[in-house]
Amino acid sequence: MECAHFTAGECRSCSWLLTPYDAQLTSKQGAVRAVLDPVTGPGIAWEPPVASALAGFRNKAKMVVSGTSTEPVLGILGPDGGVDLRDCALHTPGIVAALPHLAAFVTRAELAPYDVGSTAPVAQRGELKHLLVTESPDGDLMVRIVLRSTATESRIRKHLSWLTEQLPHLRVVTINVQPDHVALLEGEREIVLTEERTLPMRLGAVTLRLGPRSFFQTNTVAAAALYDQAAQWTDEVAPERVVDLYCGVGGFALHVAGPGRRVTGIEISDEAIRSAERARDEAGLVGQVDFAAGDATSSDHAGLVDDADLVIVNPPRRGLGSDLATRLEDSGVPHVLYSSCNPDTLARDLAVMTSYRAVRARLVDMFPHTPHAEVLVLLERTRVR
Numbered sequence: 176m177e178c179a180h181f182t183a184g185e186c187r188s189c190s191w192l193l194t195p196y197d198a199q200l201t202s203k204q205g206a207v208r209a210v211l212d213p214v215t216g217p218g219i220a221w222e223p224p225v226a227s228a229l230a231g232f233r234n235k236a237k238m239v240v241s242g243t244s245t246e247p248v249l250g251i252l253g254p255d256g257g258v259d260l261r262d263c264a265l266h267t268p269g270i271v272a273a274l275p276h277l278a279a280f281v282t283r284a285e286l287a288p289y290d291v292g293s294t295a296p297v298a299q300r301g302e303l304k305h306l307l308v309t310e311s312p313d314g315d316l317m318v319r320i321v322l323r324s325t326a327t328e329s330r331i332r333k334h335l336s337w338l339t340e341q342l343p344h345l346r347v348v349t350i351n352v353q354p355d356h357v358a359l360l361e362g363e364r365e366i367v368l369t370e371e372r373t374l375p376m377r378l379g380a381v382t383l384r385l386g387p388r389s390f391f392q393t394n395t396v397a398a399a400a401l402y403d404q405a406a407q408w409t410d411e412v413a414p415e416r417v418v419d420l421y422c423g424v425g426g427f428a429l430h431v432a433g434p435g436r437r438v439t440g441i442e443i444s445d446e447a448i449r450s451a452e453r454a455r456d457e458a459g460l461v462g463q464v465d466f467a468a469g470d471a472t473s474s475d476h477a478g479l480v481d482d483a484d485l486v487i488v489n490p491p492r493r494g495l496g497s498d499l500a501t502r503l504e505d506s507g508v509p510h511v512l513y514s515s516c517n518p519d520t521l522a523r524d525l526a527v528m529t530s531y532r533a534v535r536a537r538l539v540d541m542f543p544h545t546p547h548a549e550v551l552v553l554l555e556r557t558r559v560r
Contacts, residue, residue: 176229176264176544185258186251189265189544196543200224203548204538210518211550214525215533219552222537225400229543233265234395236274236308237360240281240288247281247288249274249306265544269310269344276341277306277318283337284330289323291356302327304353305360309374309385312395317347317374319387321361323354328366335368346371349387361388373450378402381429381458384450389424392549394541401539401551402430405487405512408535408553412510414484420471420499421489425451425464427514431487432464440466441476472499477506485510494520500527511554516541518550525554532557 180186191199204224211219241257242248250260261274281288287301305321318338320331328350339345348369353362365387373384376391378399385391392398409417409431419428422440424447432438442448448468455464469475471490480486486508488495494517495503503511504527511531515521525533531554539549 178264180258180260180263185253186260186263188251191546192544194544196226196229199543200226200538200540203540203546206546207518207538207548207550210522211525211533211536211552214522215536215552219533220535222404222535224538225397225404225540227394227397227540227543230264231267232394232396232543233263234267234270234310234391235393236263236266236270236306238274238306238308240286240303240306241291242288244285244287244303245282247278247286247303249278252291267310269314269316270308273308273310273316273318273342273345274306276338277308279341280334280338281306284327284334286320286322286327286330307351307361309391311374311385312377313375315344315346315374316342317349317385317387318345319349319351319361319365321351321353323352325350325352325366332368345369347374347387351387373453378426378430381426382454383424383426383429384454384457385424386446386450389444389447389450391424391426392541397539397541397549398426401514401541401549402426404537404539404551405514406430408512408551409485412485412553414510416483417485417487418476418479418483419487419489420476420480421491422451422466422487423447423489425454425466427487427489427512428464428466429454429458429460431485432458432460434463436463438464439479440464441469441471441479442466443468443470472496474498474502477502480508481506483508485512487512487514489514490520492517492520495524497527500524504528504530507556509556513552513554515550515552516547518548521550521552525552528554530556530558 248257289301307319352364428440535553
């Protein structure tokens with residue numbers, strides 16, 4: 176893939192861009208196995224890696240806004256100022272097409288970009304920090320406008336109808352308030368400006384509902400492959416009772432649901448749980464799938480876990496942690512399906528769970544042109560403690 180920004184040294188996010196893609200996959204598979212093989216042993220069956228498109232795969236743009244309201248720059252901050260990445264080839268076509276209209280909206284609504292040039296409060300000027308844009312598989316858009324305060328909310332509302340005219344597929348628009356001068360992408364407060372509050376993300380037979388602050392994989396096609404693989408392995412072990420920890424908006428829970436199977440998803444985000452419940456209702460899975468807001472690492476769910484035939488875990492990069500890994504190790508759960516975006520913490524957790532044997536694994540390439548890897552591993556209990 177050609178990239179003028181990489182060639183010019185303006186953006187190096189795609190650190191493996193000059194590596195042929197087949198070599199990227201081979202290197203990722205080798206690196207993941209080098210970390211996991213000492214823990215999993217020789218008995219694991221590795222499926223062929225799931226490849227990604229090389230461009231147009233990223234469903235979310237996280238654009239820092241710099242420059243001025245009359246000449247906004249949407250992209251990243253470099254050592255010499257803002258780098259405009261509106262033409263970034265990683266983003267889906269709908270996002271690329273939307274970004275010029277969003278830049279024009281910044282000018283129209285007179286949204287002054289936030290000045291990050293100094294830590295001194297007197298030098299912190301401007302309001303607009305980021306534009307976060309997500310595109311669904313059907314081309315619908317969600318735009319989140321990250322501001323320092325609500326001082327420009329009235330101007331945004333005034334010109335919102337113009338923006339929706341320019342972007343007919345715009346479904347959700349929010350203001351996120353991030354008042355602190357720190358390296359945080361977003362704040363705790365979200366103001367929804369549209370009637371619709373969630374973006375439908377259709378993945379085959381399942382349509383998830385993505386709220387403004389809910390996590391979703393940034394590569395939609397790869398995410399669909401990950402969920403499909405999880406559903407296939409779940410059907411093979413045929414559990415009657417499934418618990419999905421870190422369930423998010425219900426991706427794994429809703430994909431593994433089936434006749435005669437009871438699924439419960441646990442997620443700490445109330446917003447994500449509401450989105451998951453709406454997706455469940457729309458899928459006609461009421462009575463088969465339940466969701467509850469709670470901390471996946473809490474011992475409050477120990478009884479639920481102990482009664483399960485299969486536990487699915489999809490933790491953040493820090494992994495399960497010793498407490499939850501030990502709880503699974505001490506449980507009687509026959510199978511665990513572990514989806515990891517960090518092979519190092521996955522290996523650390525598996526080293527704790529010695530009563531399990533890794534039987535199946537697959538690399539899913541969510542992040543082409545980078546060393547990052549997503550891995551799905553099926554674990555089978557070999558002894559009862």
